[in-house]
Amino acid sequence: MAAVLRYADCCGRYVDHLEAVPAPDAESLMRSRYTAFVGERAEYLQATWHPTTRPASMDFDAGARWLGLAVRGHRATGEGRAEVEFVARYRVGGRAVRLHETSRFVREGGRWFYVDGDVHG
Known part of the structure; x- marks a missing residue:
């Protein structure tokens, strides 16, 4: 079982300080x-979506209750x-x-960006 990290130790430093602390790799x-x-x-x-595929706006599922994330794998391509x-x-x-996706990322100007992904049935 993976260790549970506090928000500040895991993702908060990137989400709350985007300009100062960019995610160091695609998995992060x-x-x-x-x-x-x-x-x-x-x-x-x-801000972390590549400009070539970034949507004009974001919509969220009203009332969504998130249950967890499992990273199955990551690799340099x-x-x-x-x-x-x-x-x-x-x-x-x-x-x-259950959203199962293989996402593609690119690093430009020292920052990683989400490009797109393939959703698995």
Whole structure:
């Protein structure tokens, strides 16, 4: 079982201090983006989304209760490129939702950005 880290020790330092403390790798960015979804921190999600694929605005599932994130794997796919496979679980309207995705990330200007992902059925 993975150790549970406090918000400040895990993702808070990235979410709360984006300009000063960028996520050091794609997995850390993935974890911080999950945290930002839980906290509905649209500004962080937008700032860490690559401009070529970033949506104009963010919508959140009303009443979503996030249950957890499991990172299944991460790997470099080239210079300044990486993939992270994860499963995020949440409930909305009494319905359990399981999002299984392999996300692609790119590093530009010393910062990692989420590009896009493939959702697994």
